[in-house]
Amino acid sequence: MSGDLRELYQEIILDHSRKPRNAGKVEDATGEAQGNNPLCGDRITVYVKVTDGVIEDAKFDARGCAISVASASMMTELLKGKTVAEAKALFERFHDQLTGPEAPETDEADELSALMGVREFPTRIKCATLPWHTLNAALQGGDGEVTTE
Amino acid sequence: MADGNGAYPIERIRSDFPILGEQVHGKQLVYLDNGASAQKPRAVIDRITQTYETEYANVHRGVHTMSQKATDAMEAAREKVRRFINARSDRETIFVRGATEAINLVASSWGRANLKAGDEIVLSVLEHHSNIVPWQLIAEQTGAVIKVVPIDDAGEFLLDEYEKLLSPRTKMVAVTHVSNALGTVVPVREVIRLAHAHGALVLLDGCQAAPHMALDMQELDVDFYAFSGHKLYGPSGIGVLYGKEALLDAMPPYQGGGEMIDRVTFEKTTYAELPFKFEAGTPHIAGIIALGSAVDYVSEIGFDAIGAHEHDLLGYATQRLSEMNSIRIIGEAKEKAAILSFNIGDVHPHDVGTILDYDGIAVRTGHHCAQPVMDRYDVAATVRASFGLYNTRAEVDALVDGIKRVQEMFA
Numbered sequence: 001m002s003g004d005l006r007e008l009y010q011e012i013i014l015d016h017s018r019k020p021r022n023a024g025k026v027e028d029a030t031g032e033a034q035g036n037n038p039l040c041g042d043r044i045t046v047y048v049k050v051t052d053g054v055i056e057d058a059k060f061d062a063r064g065c066a067i068s069v070a071s072a073s074m075m076t077e078l079l080k081g082k083t084v085a086e087a088k089a090l091f092e093r094f095h096d097q098l099t100g101p102e103a104p105e106t107d108e109a110d111e112l113s114a115l116m117g118v119r120e121f122p123t124r125i126k127c128a129t130l131p132w133h134t135l136n137a138a139l140q141g142g143d144g145e146v147t148t149e
Numbered sequence: 150m151a152d153g154n155g156a157y158p159i160e161r162i163r164s165d166f167p168i169l170g171e172q173v174h175g176k177q178l179v180y181l182d183n184g185a186s187a188q189k190p191r192a193v194i195d196r197i198t199q200t201y202e203t204e205y206a207n208v209h210r211g212v213h214t215m216s217q218k219a220t221d222a223m224e225a226a227r228e229k230v231r232r233f234i235n236a237r238s239d240r241e242t243i244f245v246r247g248a249t250e251a252i253n254l255v256a257s258s259w260g261r262a263n264l265k266a267g268d269e270i271v272l273s274v275l276e277h278h279s280n281i282v283p284w285q286l287i288a289e290q291t292g293a294v295i296k297v298v299p300i301d302d303a304g305e306f307l308l309d310e311y312e313k314l315l316s317p318r319t320k321m322v323a324v325t326h327v328s329n330a331l332g333t334v335v336p337v338r339e340v341i342r343l344a345h346a347h348g349a350l351v352l353l354d355g356c357q358a359a360p361h362m363a364l365d366m367q368e369l370d371v372d373f374y375a376f377s378g379h380k381l382y383g384p385s386g387i388g389v390l391y392g393k394e395a396l397l398d399a400m401p402p403y404q405g406g407g408e409m410i411d412r413v414t415f416e417k418t419t420y421a422e423l424p425f426k427f428e429a430g431t432p433h434i435a436g437i438i439a440l441g442s443a444v445d446y447v448s449e450i451g452f453d454a455i456g457a458h459e460h461d462l463l464g465y466a467t468q469r470l471s472e473m474n475s476i477r478i479i480g481e482a483k484e485k486a487a488i489l490s491f492n493i494g495d496v497h498p499h500d501v502g503t504i505l506d507y508d509g510i511a512v513r514t515g516h517h518c519a520q521p522v523m524d525r526y527d528v529a530a531t532v533r534a535s536f537g538l539y540n541t542r543a544e545v546d547a548l549v550d551g552i553k554r555v556q557e558m559f560a
Binding site: 004005008009014039040041042043063064065066067121123124127 | 523
């Protein structure tokens, strides 16, 4: 199997997709949003509970591919305890790293760098970013919906 | 490549398609996405070049030689298509952008003139979105109601349920000839007979039928038939609407513009005769001419040979996948065109598609623009291998090997 394909489906990604962390619903969520990728029919709902500007809890329900589920799982792990501003900064950085012209330096401490293999698969970048776009909408509060198209 | 059907000239056919020599990720391309769009033989590619190099100008209006040559070539292609579907007349053979435009044309033009509140349009669960949404649009405008024929677990169109839906309110039955997502061949002769017995018209979406079987409009007695050129080894951006002349004659134009008029004044415009009434604007001239070459190409091989070859591939692929663990084949109708939809355990089709692509294997993954079918089977998406006249058993073997690699990775 090609090296690039291994880069995409790293063990950590397969692990998150098999056993997603924070799958489910936050009952007392302060915000939730649905994300759709109409091209493939993938759907995700992200729930957040924000108190005094800090993300106390974040969960998700997803029907999607390994990349989108792993991305959502890793995202929710990272979010807890972060301020809303920090979460948005994380999203911006992640998005830039995935879509920017230069591949980012590999950072062992940065779990999200496992998703950088997606850079070589342009058709799959939206799979990785959909949970984050949905999070962004959930953080606006209320009941939003985003789409990749 | 080895093949199950010895008489079929597979080597020669494959050599007619330049793209089949291409490599993807260092592997020989295995193109199993024919249901989405088929590849083009050299004859079609060359015909486009030849048109632009030697006989191109705008059609039907010019008095100069090039315009006449282009017009002659385009009308010769129309005659080829007419013969291909056995329409009575060239006037019944309308060139459109594709099947989507053909269906929109009928829904809009026929629908606006003929549908009123409470009238019923019968569709089926098998429909591609392009045979659903145009009818929803016209239903919204006219107050007509859409009824949907169910399918069973095998993906069979349920004729008895269909018959129950028919009533004096039924004005149009618009169903697919072959399901793009499942491969089911719909019993269209019965569909047409029953609709006509209830005074309803029938439109067939023939996108997935035209590349696989001989078509005969007169024998079918269908009222409208739509198909795309690009699935029939022709160019994209060109398709065909067949309609019975009396129906087309009575319908108002779909789009206004040049080519479709007889005389224009600001007081009143009279329209051109068929088929030009429905061909506003400069058509896809080279596309039409090359579609004629595509029709020649498949006709020369013949649908007896193509059908036998593709059925062999479908049977072989179905058997090989059935022998594997954790494969769910979706769509097991008794009569199928060469389309095989399946899922591999819980692995999402997009992950399957990416991994297979690394072996050079092109399959379609997703909902295939047929979300009601996906809902019927409670899946978000499937992997779809769809075979064409140039595929081989060796390519089925490559698909099977690719599926094994997916299973290893997601074990």
